[in-house]
Amino acid sequence: MKKAFPGGIHPNYNKELTAGKPIATLPLPKKVRLLLQQHLGAPCEPKVQKGDEVTVGQLIADSDKFVSAPVHASVAGKVVSVDSEAIEIETDATNSEFQGSPASYQGPEELRQLIREAGIVGLGGATFPTHVKLSPPKDKEVHTLVLNGAECEPFLTTDHRVMVEQGQAVIDGLKLLMEACGASKTLIGIEENKPDAIETLKELSANDDNIQVFGVEVVYPQGGERQLIKTLTGQEVPVGGLPLDLGIVVSNIATAVAVHQAVRQGKPLIDRVVTVSGAGVAEPQNVLVRLGTPVQDLLDFCGGLSEEAAKVVNGGPMMGKALSDLNAPVTKGTSGILAFTEDEVRIYEERTCIRCASCVDACPMKLLPNYLALYSKRKRYETAEDINLFNCIECGCCSYVCPSRIPIVQYIQNAKHEINIKRRK
Ligand code: SF4
Ligand code: SF4
16 A cells, blocks of 8 residues: 655665564563653652562552553562652562453443553553543544554564564454444554565454555655554544544554553553664664663663664654663663664764755655744744644654755754743743
């Protein structure tokens, strides 16, 4: 299925570094640091104190706000510190295997509550609390679940491996998601560079008339929520609107598996699969890791950084953020830890815009990135807003194609940040 949205780019995908390798499991870390805010929305308040003994999967932080998601102990052990940002637990390695039992529920509301209590958020990187997405307002009816298996960011292959290795859990999870939001069908979009995943999910859903699996064109950002909806349904999410306005809820592969585990095993979100890759990593692979594990432990497990490694990124190369501290913990939103060499991250000097319009052609949101960058740089924020600054999905296509090496998306992010600060005052 061809993309139906404008723009997009074809970067080097480099997925072969990890796509064919089974998911490995990281040994238990000695200590975990669980951030109180691993999601979009209100931060959690600690529910434990220094010195407490906790069991694996125990609730340790929560919020009474609707748009939030609780945090659970990812290991058993002793709470060694609690501060305004995080809870640290020293691991009791003899007691940290999670053992739960299936949860019971009656009706969609109780199912959404279960999903909330399990602390599940969008694991594609957005980290929006899943129970909120599944709770449409009374005047909006959901008919379709779009399951996003595009995984269009270069290097990342977690969803690919999960689809191949845990296909049954994906299918069960999506059925639970449908039940929770009232959707009567699911469309699954998977980029065509994952033929084994497409085949697996087609086989496993062959008897389900209300589940359709589509191979979609390999083009970044095919996995953008709006872009995938356009490709799969031909419909466009209105400017300033949400997929819900079309009766659609979008969820991600790993999120569906987390829902399956929460309901069928009573397991809250305490671990996730992370792609560790890039030319700066000795042994790239996908690793199942407890939340709160230091990034350094993950890198060590993958043979450590090579001598040429110059930059470590949390997330994909297009939308990820540089990591300055390798002791930073893995969070619910960590889909990848990538290490790049000096050659790959060479910093180029920004030059003057030559008005080539390459950025305009590449923009999947039909924006004018060159003007957004110009107005943002000159702090003309109102003018930038007038030309739809906030419609930018920060995909980075514009910066990628710019021959003048203008860091367009950074200017846009700065402008949004400044405007948001002003609004909060
Ligand atoms: S980062 Fe924003 S402006 Fe640039 S291409 Fe993506 S959507 Fe368009
Ligand atoms: S791609 Fe770069 S040089 Fe070309 S118009 Fe856009 S900002 Fe200017």
